[in-house]
Amino acid sequence: MTARTGAQYKAGLDDGREVWLGDEQIDITTHPAMARSIEGMASYFDYQHLHADEALMAAPHGGQMNVSHLLPRSKKDIQRRHVAFDRLARYSVGMLGRTPDYVNVVLAGHVSRRDIFEQYGDTVFHDRLAAYQREVIDGDLALTHTIVHAAIDKSVGEFEGVNEDLTLRVVDRTAEGVVVRGAKMLATLGPIADELYVYPATPIRPGQEEYAISFAIPVNTPGVVSVCRDPYVVDMDVVDRPFSARFDEQDAVVIFEDVLVPWHRVFIDGNLDVYNRINGGTATGNTQQQTAIRACVKLEFAYDLCVQMAKATGTDAKPDTAAMLGEIYSYLRIARAVVHSAEIKSSDWGGGAWFCHDDISSLRTMMPLWMARVNDIIKTMGSHNLLATPTAAAFDHPRLGPLVEKYLPGAQGVSARERARIFRTAWDFAGSALGSRNELYERFYLGSVGRARALDHRKAQGKGETGAFRELFEDAGIPAADAMAPQSVGATH
Template identity: 40%
Template sequence: MPARTGKQYLEKLKKDRREIYLDGERIDDITEHPELKGAAEAVAHLYDLQYEYPDIMLTENEKGEKVATAFMFPKTKEDLWKIHKASKLWSEYSAGIMGRSPDYLNITFACYASRTDVWRKYGEEEKAKNLENYFKYIRDNDLCLTHCIVNPQVDRSVPEAMQGEGDLALHKVGETEDSIIVSGARMLGTLAPFADEMTIYPSRAGKGIRPEDTKYALMFAVPMDQPGMKLICRDSFSKKRDTFDYPLSSRFDEQDAIVIFDNAHIPKERVFIDGNTELYRAVTDEVNWGAYIVFQAMTRALTKLEFLFGIGHMIADMNGVNAFDHIKEKLGEIWQYKELTRSAIVSAIEGAKENGVNGVLVPDARPLTALRGCMPKWIPRSIELIQLIGGGGFLCTPSRKDMQGPLRPYIDKYYQARNKSALEKIKVNRLAWDFIGSDLAGRGELYERFYLVDSFRVTMDTYTNADKTAEIALVKRFLDQMVLEEEKELV
């Protein structure tokens, strides 16, 4: 079937009978639950955007059917630009809030499927075919995926396989002729209530798997209603909220969930790694996963910084403080983050090189890796700057019910801005607060700090893994020129 519409997405979601819990209650219909409905409809709108912008959002498979651009194997820089533009359109719909829009996992599995030679290198011919078949299945059915790639936080001081005597981390407990049987938990299933499938695969933390940890070296995918799979959601940040008072929380809370596997049977044709610790440890690096996924992630981050700059300017302008030097500096700082991000994405595309296997282009990872270390600092810092620009105005903004109440004449008089009516000013402040100060905003800030590994570890790795050859040669050239008569006396 070709790329889905929002209606088709919701119809499939409505029929699903996944075992998912929110506030201790099993949810029967995601599409009608008051605290989940808004985000379900938001994801549906993303699918509708594919048909509003088909030249950007859609490409073709081998059969000539229209499929999502994010599934593309990029062979030219124009292909990479198209993938970037498609991700940008989706991210702009939620102002970059929805970090797990379907393109995130679409790009991930396109990356894997373009490098099944890595599986064959480690002797996994059958698993390579499984992966190729699965990729075509999700592409041609335009499925929405989530993932859980981190084991539970229990005791990080010991190897993951040793936590809770080895019973807590996701692991294989048995096997039948047609399936492997798994138990244990994984975190953090962002978008889990709204996805069609759950995927399990190595994160960069997969390097913590030891050669003897074969039962923990797993990669597979299953439908969200897989028997033996349960999901526990965190608090909802929608809470039946009014779209005027909470224009973002009411629609874009993509949710996060812990997934628990309780003797779940995973069909063998859905298994991509089963006990091969060598492949498990190597796969993320050897398929260039980091370059592709950070490419998508930084496209979304760019949208967030654009929104922060825009809302900061509007607040400063309507309050008349953008004439002050210290406010200009704050807004200029956000602009710099935004432009550095944009420039790095351009550099990643223009510096892309073939993967050396099948002509697929890999974005230049260097500028993306630099952004990956900076973004967990830049976005929280930009949020702080907006708080400083808006100040106490965020704490005394009327609600919709206030606007409909008997004090409306006073509100119109005393809440007006320099160049906006009270209603316009209130709308700007409520939008800004939902982005920087609400409970969804708090979740978003934490998400940006950690979802691609914390800034400390990434920044440390950038130094450790950096090619220092050219820089060392530059310094040595000057050292070699320092041949002075006085130096001979020092030898």
């Protein structure tokens, strides 16, 4: 089957899934709160066809597939993916974090590392995983993940106390498959995706094998319950709310009430060796190529948006404004440089899987801070202008139109209509309900900054990236032992 269109994607959602909004179980295909979110995702599927030369490629078994399914085996594959990720991110200027190419990339990375299953597990599980990827390709399915443990009580371990019975785990095994029970956080796109892919995120210790499970199931599987947050979509013209009118990808807690997962959809079942290695063996070099490129596209848009804001207020030549604009541009340049370097230094991570250099993980520690700072700059630069924004319809009103044209123009020849469009876009980007949600998403969708930094530190120590201190003294002819010894006051050497 070739890559789907938006109409085909929408048709696949009419499957009886259990989705809750407030205290109401809803049909997502007819409920008004989901309509624009679904249309926004459907347009993504159409967009891949509009830009087929960049976004699509020949599938191994015939037809076309999204490039995100590619198993990278060379630097050429890395560059091919770069072009596709950049193009797909431009559909929403990076505002959609969970377009299907995201989890497609995760799955492709796991399939690429057959060597981990060969060395530490049973290749029958990898065979299932590879067969599943073919299902996803053939159906051009929209995947999302739900991987965070439901650790409500942070005063104890993830699987201790009340957390023990809350998070997803295996409770039975039958001839048909495994039975799982518990909750997972947080399925962005979950209510309007086709399938859920549950896979390892953080390591699990011995003795907790029942939590070490990886599988994939349709969202409409009996016992799968999606509990949605409040919708942030608005029923307004795209020109007035370019993001909130179509890009609310919806987030949900997913509850698994004794869900039967067929054996052919079970990819890890209690094997800690595989569970604890597969994410570390793929996540940064593979998955973060997609996430970093999306972030670059978003920073590029934010920079240009702020430039337009400065022109519309006549502040573009002021030193403080120029400094803020330069700050955003510096984030963009650094991000691009890190991506470029990581792609140039891409290599075989094992078993022929060709991923970016692990240095790309540095963006995971910095991008959340940069994105929050960009929003702060937008609010600082925009000031009251973010609130003095007539709708597009106001300009067409015979009484109101001439008034807002006269009294709300932009500086430097910017029309009142264009000024309103600029600042309405800025508010939707940084200040609206969806803009605030997106800032929170940027902060945590790859885990906390503190955890990411600690992980990078442990990686550095594991690589032996120490010794500079001792080298300073060794170069001066001071023995290492003496350099480390405590010195008394007034001692001579």
